[in-house]
Amino acid sequence: MRTKGFEKHYFIMLMPGLIWLILFSVVPMFGIVIAFQDYHPVRGIFGSEWVGLEHFIYMFTLNETKSIFLNTIFIAVMKIIGHLIIPLLFALMLNEVRVALFKRTVQTVVYLPHFLSWVILGGILLDIFAYRGPINQLLQWFGVEPILFFGRADLFPYLVVASDVWKEFGFNTIIYLAALTGIHPSLYEAAAMDGASRLRRLWHITLPGVRTTAVLLAVLSLGNVLNAGFDQIFNLYNPLVYSTGDIIDTWVYRAGLLNLQYELATAVGLLKSVVGFILISLSYYLAYRLTNYRIF
Amino acid sequence: MVRDATMGSKTADVVLIVVLSAITVTCILPIWYTLVLSLSSQSAAAAGKVWLWPVGFNVNAYMEIINDSQFFRSFFISVQRVVLAALFNFLAVVMMAYPLSKSPKQFRSRNVFMWILVFIMLFNGGLIPLYLTVKAYGLINSVWALVFVGGAQIIVFYVILTVNFFRNLPKELEEAALVDGAGPWYVLLKLYIPLAVPVLATVTLFCIVYHWNDFFFGLIFMTREQYYPLQTYIQQLVVAVDPSRMTEDQYKRLSELSNRTLDAAKIFVAMIPVLIVYPFLQRFFIHGITLGSVKE
Numbered sequence: 001m002r003t004k005g006f007e008k009h010y011f012i013m014l015m016p017g018l019i020w021l022i023l024f025s026v027v028p029m030f031g032i033v034i035a036f037q038d039y040h041p042v043r044g045i046f047g048s049e050w051v052g053l054e055h056f057i058y059m060f061t062l063n064e065t066k067s068i069f070l071n072t073i074f075i076a077v078m079k080i081i082g083h084l085i086i087p088l089l090f091a092l093m094l095n096e097v098r099v100a101l102f103k104r105t106v107q108t109v110v111y112l113p114h115f116l117s118w119v120i121l122g123g124i125l126l127d128i129f130a131y132r133g134p135i136n137q138l139l140q141w142f143g144v145e146p147i148l149f150f151g152r153a154d155l156f157p158y159l160v161v162a163s164d165v166w167k168e169f170g171f172n173t174i175i176y177l178a179a180l181t182g183i184h185p186s187l188y189e190a191a192a193m194d195g196a197s198r199l200r201r202l203w204h205i206t207l208p209g210v211r212t213t214a215v216l217l218a219v220l221s222l223g224n225v226l227n228a229g230f231d232q233i234f235n236l237y238n239p240l241v242y243s244t245g246d247i248i249d250t251w252v253y254r255a256g257l258l259n260l261q262y263e264l265a266t267a268v269g270l271l272k273s274v275v276g277f278i279l280i281s282l283s284y285y286l287a288y289r290l291t292n293y294r295i296f
Numbered sequence: 297m298v299r300d301a302t303m304g305s306k307t308a309d310v311v312l313i314v315v316l317s318a319i320t321v322t323c324i325l326p327i328w329y330t331l332v333l334s335l336s337s338q339s340a341a342a343a344g345k346v347w348l349w350p351v352g353f354n355v356n357a358y359m360e361i362i363n364d365s366q367f368f369r370s371f372f373i374s375v376q377r378v379v380l381a382a383l384f385n386f387l388a389v390v391m392m393a394y395p396l397s398k399s400p401k402q403f404r405s406r407n408v409f410m411w412i413l414v415f416i417m418l419f420n421g422g423l424i425p426l427y428l429t430v431k432a433y434g435l436i437n438s439v440w441a442l443v444f445v446g447g448a449q450i451i452v453f454y455v456i457l458t459v460n461f462f463r464n465l466p467k468e469l470e471e472a473a474l475v476d477g478a479g480p481w482y483v484l485l486k487l488y489i490p491l492a493v494p495v496l497a498t499v500t501l502f503c504i505v506y507h508w509n510d511f512f513f514g515l516i517f518m519t520r521e522q523y524y525p526l527q528t529y530i531q532q533l534v535v536a537v538d539p540s541r542m543t544e545d546q547y548k549r550l551s552e553l554s555n556r557t558l559d560a561a562k563i564f565v566a567m568i569p570v571l572i573v574y575p576f577l578q579r580f581f582i583h584g585i586t587l588g589s590v591k592e
Contacts, residue, residue: 009480010395010403017388017451018409023433024426024448025416031425090319093312102313106320108578113323115570115577117509119531123563124326126535127333130551134329137344151547170323198305231512235535239542249423254539256424257516269422277419296410296456 035267055267064251065268072247075157075228080221082165083172088214090169091176092206096198107177110170122235125163126150156241164232175217176210183209212291219287223280226272248272327567334358334561341556357561367562369522370529373439374508377525381443381507382500385451389499390492392455394484397462410459417452427516441517442525446507454499461495462488498580501573508569526566534559 030045035055037048059065090110097103113121129135129149136146149159183205191201230249237245248268256265287293328348333341337352345351361367396413400406420426426445435441465488473483489496514528524532537550 006480007403007405010398011405013391013395013480013484014409017392017455020384020388020444021413021416021448021452024429024444025420028421028426028429029419030421031428032421034425034428090316093316096312097309097316099313102316106316109320110323111578112327112574115505115509115574116327116567117511117527119509119511119527119535120563120567121326123530123534123559124330127551127556127559128326128329131548132344132551134344134347148544148548151544166322198308234512235531238537238547239540240544240547252423253516257427258539262424262428266422266424269424273420273422280418295414296459 032266032270032273034263035270037263039263039266041262055263056271059264059267059271064246067243068246068248068251068268071157071244072226072228072249075160075233075245075247076225078157078161079164079229080224082161083168084214084218084221086165086169087172088176088210091173091180091210092202094173094177095180095206096202107170107173110173112170113167114171116167118229118231118235121163121167122232126236129159150236151238151240153241153244156237156245160229160233160236160245163236164229176213179210179213180206216287216291216293219290220283220293222283222286223276225279226276330560330564330567334557334564336557338555338557341560342552357557358565360558361561361565366521366524366529367526367565370524370526371565373523374526377439377442377446378504378507380439381447382504384443385447385454385503386496386500388447388451389454389458390484390489390496392451393458393462394480394488396455397459413452413455417456423516430517435517437518437520437523439523442507442510442513445513445517446510447503450503450506454503457499458492458495461492465491494580497576501577501580504573505570505577530562530566534562 033045034048036050036052037045038051039045040048094103094106097106127133131146131148131151135149140146147155149155187205188201191205196204226248228247228249230247230253233245233247234250234253237250249272252265252269252272255261255268284293284295332348332350333346334357335350335353335355336346337354338356340346340351392413395403396406396410398406430436430441430445433441435444469487469491470483473487478486509527511525511527511531514523514525515531518524518528521529521532534554537547
């Protein structure tokens with residue numbers, strides 16, 4: 001069998017993709033030096049002066065920085081919890097249904113919101129939850145005063161979390177359902193023979209059957225602690241809710257691209273990238289140790 | 297499957313079906329409502345008289361879209377972007393995945409490249425360096441910025457998915473072809489690509505949905521409305537609010553100032569391509585996404 005000389009072809013095959021990634025992923029990484037410079041657009045990164053950690057020190061004196069980091073973590077952690085629990089509950093309920101057609105129909109419909117963009121869903125939600133929108137009209141019939149849903153800082157983070165869980169629960173259910181179908185039916189039959197009730201079977205067979213999957217998902221979601229969901233918040237928020245709804249990514253966008261504070265925005269972005277990288281690496285390591293999960 | 301005929305169990309079944317149906321309805325209702333709104337008369341929509349069926353049925357909103365040349369231009373830019381992206385994505389993914397699916401014995405640098413890819417997937421330079429890089433390439437207002445920047449964010453993930461699929465193919469197939477004198481290009485083209493149709497279809501459909509749905513790169517890399525892809529156009533005209541200041545009263549009146557039926561029609565049209573590919577997505581993606589986690 002002739003395999004000598006194949007490596008040359010392997011390199012050629014890798015080239016187009018690698019060049020693509022180098023140009024659009026690796027080269028931008030070097031742009032992080034802006035965070036340590038007094039960046040001058042005309043002079044570029046090679047001609048601008050170095051200022052060391054000045055922007056990072058300034059960053060920590062800003063009140064905004066603290067609040068965007070706290071908002072990000074608060075929203076992201078609540079989302080993580082919601083994305084772990086709600087799909088599991090939904091999968092368990094769906095697993096108990098014995099009408100195959102009903103099961104399939106439900107699955108088909110609940111995946112759909114995952115594939116719609118936040119521009120679309122944001123537009124729809126802002127309309128439905130508008131001050132004079134249908135939800136407020138319904139509430140009025142029950143004698144509740146209209147609520148300025150997405151304009152209230154105290155409600156905003158919870159609405160964001162709830163709408164994100166709603167958008168994604170169907171899709172997140174897939175992985176639990178895959179684990180549930182892996183449980184052998186003979187286990188249920190044997191348990192029923194021994195007189196185990198439906199709840200007991202759920203407790204002793206179904207739940208242990210999805211335990212590994214749940215642990216894996218929990219560990220992997222550690223990497224999302226700084227991801228509160230830019231697309232969603234960017235399409236739902238407004239200046240009234242900046243105090244609780246402004247997150248790192250939305251702030252970096254406004255500071256950097258609207259107010260042209262390139263260095264500060266890069267510094268904040270870099271801090272997020274580094275912490276995020278550490279968290280994801282840690283989560284992969286833990287996933288490997290706990291459940292033998294490997295990405296390749 | 298075990299069957300219980302007890303009263304309690306039957307009640308539980310009914311409750312389950314009711315709860316699951318209610319949850320499922322929430323996923324379809326907002327989309328239905330948008331369609332209904334777009335087909336209602338403007339006055340009925342503004343007065344909040346539209347619920348689950350069009351009031352004062354008409355297609356004026358859609359006629360207005362037909363006469364909106366910018367909507368069409370943006371729609372076409374999105375189509376162009378999606379087609380180019382799907383093509384380049386497919387080529388890059390199969391050509392990278394094949395050599396990377398070889399063992400380190402067959403391709404000595406395999407693990408080095410794999411770790412480089414994982415690093416690229418997990419770390420990024422942040423928004424500002426990316427923006428400045430694309431600007432330096434002269435790709436502002438070019439559809440190629442959308443194709444390549446968007447692609448660089450997702451191809452590594454797809455490559456890893458495909459590598460895992462290729463590695464689970466029986467080794468004997470390739471060995472037999474090699475014994476018959478086939479080279480690596482022939483094996484990839486005639487053996488691996490046909491066998492990998494499910495995963496490649498999944499990856500391509502995911503890529504299409506991602507590029508169709510993305511609004512953000514259109515927003516930051518396109519300086520003029522005439523270059524906006526459709527989602528960016530809708531984001532700017534329907535969803536976006538003034539990011540610098542806003543009072544509660546202004547926010548309350550936002551929905552009254554907008555043309556609800558026209559906005560709903562635009563949103564609905566932007567959803568149609570996703571609704572069209574959705575049934576195909578469904579068929580493939582359940583297999584596709586669980587692949588990565590299954591190891592020999």
